[in-house]
Amino acid sequence: MNDARTGGPGRPVPAHDSLRDQVAKALRAALMAGELRPGTVYSAPALAAEYGVSATPVREAMLDLAREGLVETVRNKGFRVTEATERDLDDFTEVRALIEVPTVGRIAREADPGRLEELRPVAEETAAAARAGDLAAFLDADHRFHLGLLALAGNPRLVDTVADLRRRSRLHGLGGFGGTRVLVESAREHGELLDLILAGDADAAEACTRRHLARVRSLWAARRHPERTPAG
Template identity: 50%
Template sequence: MHEPAHARVPAQPLIPAQQKVLRHSVRGQVLDALRAALVDGDLAPGEIYSGPALGERFGVSATPVREAMQQLALEGAVECLPNRGFRVLTRTARELAELAEVRALLEVPVMLRLARTVPVSAFESLRPAAAATAGAAAAGDLPRYADADRSFHGQVLALAGNDQLVQVAEELHRRAQWPLPGAARIRRADLIADAAEHSALLEALIARDLPVVESLVREHFAGNPA
């Protein structure tokens, strides 16, 4: 019988044994670790993973792993297989292209409105968020870059004052970050180039250069490695 794959999941304990952590906190940390493993390819598309096996690898019980996996199922990352575990869903190039199109339809008009209406000081305050993406890219840390990338986009969109917009955009962004099956690991140089687009976007927003803002956002979605 084929055993669920789990060899590529990081083996270090996620929660030190002596640490007293509330159940929801453990689940949240497991969820973060699983999301990072998805982005990094440690949870491979098409593979099946069992709750107990993952719990052993992370140093926690199977319960928070199952709860975190159920959240990932709601996000469309995995499917639940009764009495077997969870299968990581396989992405297609078409799905990623569709996500890029939807993100552009959602965010381009918002970015253009922000460029016309938001004070320059608000954009200036986002330079640390752009710098965080550059730092993660320079380190070649893909999971950290994915988090910083979502944070930057979320902080820009938050200037619109629409919480629902930010939540929907973040979900679409997260889905776009899951790799295609068999895809080569994203190169550090590509991450650095992608991060540079964040700084360029801020400069265009500050300058209220609408054509450049639109061009940068569309190109960023079309070629975004994370």
């Protein structure tokens, strides 16, 4: 990237990452903010000029995003930003529920309370970001909370699977929803879920997880159909 190590205007990226990783992170952030639009084809040279790098790391980063299903290659032109269909989002939510609901129940029955409490600051960080309307910080903390919680089940492949589902369903164009009541309510449920798990109430924790996933799905419905924005 440039000397300031920014991923596009105002987007800091870790200096210790490879240039390819820096660009990939910057592009994911642009997707999340809606700066890269679904259906639009972007060339590597044009993006390279915007980010102040050569075209090679941009092509490499875009190939990484293509493997994640976030873009697709367009021969002799560049990369087209993909967008999950309503059916895709329903399917992602269903698979997440099949994995996460029983896993949360098992964690409530078996996990060490001390390790669970380590997630409390992350839950509070998510809530603070939601109140501030900082979507990037919200999604980062939300990601760390959920995957950190699932990691307590001791199955890294399960965590990787959920991470992939989240990546495919959560990034594109959510920037218009920072600070809305639905984000604040979603963040509040993190603390509620943590309390239920610590209390050992597996049934209630599973029910909370189902509601939480349904809220995430409603956030997507609101993005696509603003007239359906949930009251929170």
